[in-house]
Amino acid sequence: MKPTNASARAMPSARAVRFYVANGLLDRPEGAGTAATYGYRHLLQLLAIKIRQREGQTLDAIKKEMREVTGDALERRVAASLAPALTLQMDTSAPKHNGVASWRHVPIADGVELHVRDDSPAARDDLLVALREMLRNTLGRNDFGT
Known part of the structure; x- marks a missing residue:
């Protein structure tokens, strides 16, 4: 399925990340302001958001899904979505x-x-x-x- 809007294709800006946090799509970072730090779970959440946007899902639908996904289920979901794209480029006969x-x-x-x-x-x-x-x-x- 093709992305429904340009934001689905774009790398998220700092502003978009703050929007996702403010709207409950991303967990709050550790710290605040310029001292805010994001961890591995935040990266997985961000990847999941972008993947679902590319699949045509609305932010409201994604927000609902994100509330229901906990622990390593998020990692498995992201890995399953990315695996086909990553394995197409793999060449086991490296020079x-x-x-x-x-x-x-x-x-x-x-x-x-x-x-x-x-x-x-x-x-x-x-x-x-x-x-x-x-x-x-x-x-x-x-x-x-x-």
């Missing part, structure tokens, strides 16, 4: 240098790193920068060194 696949490591935040195999279309520098910034914004960690 190897001296028998070892070559990977690019992109630091995102303290304890978070993105690994991209060198032969992946996503290994382009411009895409890696975009992915890094998107993930940092999603995690609320813009202060991590470049």
